[in-house]
Amino acid sequence: MLLFAASALCATAWAALAPIESTSRDEIFEIPKGTWARRMAGDKVEILPSEIRLTLGVKDVLVLKNSDDVPQMFGPALMMPGQSFRLPFETPSVNQFACTAHASGQLTVVVEPHPDSPWARLRWRANGLLAMAPGRERAHGQGH
Amino acid sequence: MPFIAAGGAATAADVSTFKAGTFSPPRPAPDFALRGSDGGELKLSRYRGKVVVLGFGFTHCPEICPTTLATLADARRKLGPAADDVQVVFVTVDPERDDAARMRTWLGSFDPTFVGGTGTEAQLATVRQGYGVTSEKKPAFFGGAWFAHSSFTMLIDRGGRLRALMPYGRAADDYVHDVKLLLGERSVALE
Numbered sequence: 001m002l003l004f005a006a007s008a009l010c011a012t013a014w015a016a017l018a019p020i021e022s023t024s025r026d027e028i029f030e031i032p033k034g035t036w037a038r039r040m041a042g043d044k045v046e047i048l049p050s051e052i053r054l055t056l057g058v059k060d061v062l063v064l065k066n067s068d069d070v071p072q073m074f075g076p077a078l079m080m081p082g083q084s085f086r087l088p089f090e091t092p093s094v095n096q097f098a099c100t101a102h103a104s105g106q107l108t109v110v111v112e113p114h115p116d117s118p119w120a121r122l123r124w125r126a127n128g129l130l131a132m133a134p135g136r137e138r139a140h141g142q143g144h
Numbered sequence: 145m146p147f148i149a150a151g152g153a154a155t156a157a158d159v160s161t162f163k164a165g166t167f168s169p170p171r172p173a174p175d176f177a178l179r180g181s182d183g184g185e186l187k188l189s190r191y192r193g194k195v196v197v198l199g200f201g202f203t204h205c206p207e208i209c210p211t212t213l214a215t216l217a218d219a220r221r222k223l224g225p226a227a228d229d230v231q232v233v234f235v236t237v238d239p240e241r242d243d244a245a246r247m248r249t250w251l252g253s254f255d256p257t258f259v260g261g262t263g264t265e266a267q268l269a270t271v272r273q274g275y276g277v278t279s280e281k282k283p284a285f286f287g288g289a290w291f292a293h294s295s296f297t298m299l300i301d302r303g304g305r306l307r308a309l310m311p312y313g314r315a316a317d318d319y320v321h322d323v324k325l326l327l328g329e330r331s332v333a334l335e
Binding site: 062077078 | 159160162163164165166167168169171275276278292293294295296309311313
């Protein structure tokens with residue numbers, strides 16, 4: 001019991017104090033090949049969530065890729081087959097983009113400040129764990 | 145062919161240095177022919193050799209369009225003499241109310257070099273489609289109409305390629321930064 005408590009304390013201390021690093025600041029969404037054909041066949045294929053959350057200095061570049069064979073409206077951009085669109089953010093902000101792929105007609109990109117304080121780092125890591133929980137996976141390159 | 149290709153992508157600015165959203169690879173910006181606010185025909189290809197900032201909106205817009213145009217006017221002032229190689233083009237989504245004369249007066253209140261384009265609803269819909277611009281007419285509370293439309297602007301390089309989308313609300317300095325990158329490129333030919 002004591003060992004468990006000590007381990008939990010160490011993990012919490014690490015989560016609060018260790019600097020947050022990222023191998024890539026790109027948050028990538030991709031329309032896979034065959035998406036248009038699937039939609040034409042009646043599949044409800046959604047690639048982008050209606051809200052995307054980014055973090056400055058960690059994941060603050062939205063990258064959209066069209067790997068399908070036909071032009072696609074993807075978020076705010078009309079993209080030709082094989083094109084990608086790279087949109088960086090430099091300030092905390094809430095950004096609304098017209099997006100015909102969503103029922104609301106809008107895509108929201110929330111850009112949060114870099115988690116500088118121990119509490120912010122702890123919360124950021126906890127949110128990351130929650131996002132990876134079963135049933136909360138976000139689609140990357142596939143319909144859902 | 146007004147310009148000579150100087151090495152294709154090798155001379156293009158690194159996309160990771162832009163403030164706007166960038167396309168890779170860039171595609172040719174669809175050309176169009178509309179009625180220009182300057183009284184002549186407005187063809188995008190007329191401005192080959194310049195960096196074009198292309199926006200869509202309407203003159204009765206209460207906030208988005210005036211804010212963007214004021215920002216662009218500020219950016220042109222900050223660019224100094226380099227602004228001579230930059231053309232702002234504003235295409236209306238409201239042809240019923242935005243005739244050439246109204247657009248000329250309205251755009252001139254921001255910057256006399258700004259050029260507007262209008263035409264039939266069908267012509268304008270075709271232009272919007274080519275750029276992925278959305279526009280939806282909505283009834284206004286006190287009568288009349290307003291338009292929910294795409295609010296970003298497009299950056300088109302000297303060679304007529306659609307290079308970037310600048311989201312609404314970005315600062316004039318962001319435009320200055322990216323326009324300078326495009327002005328500094330040597331690769332400009334499409335054909």
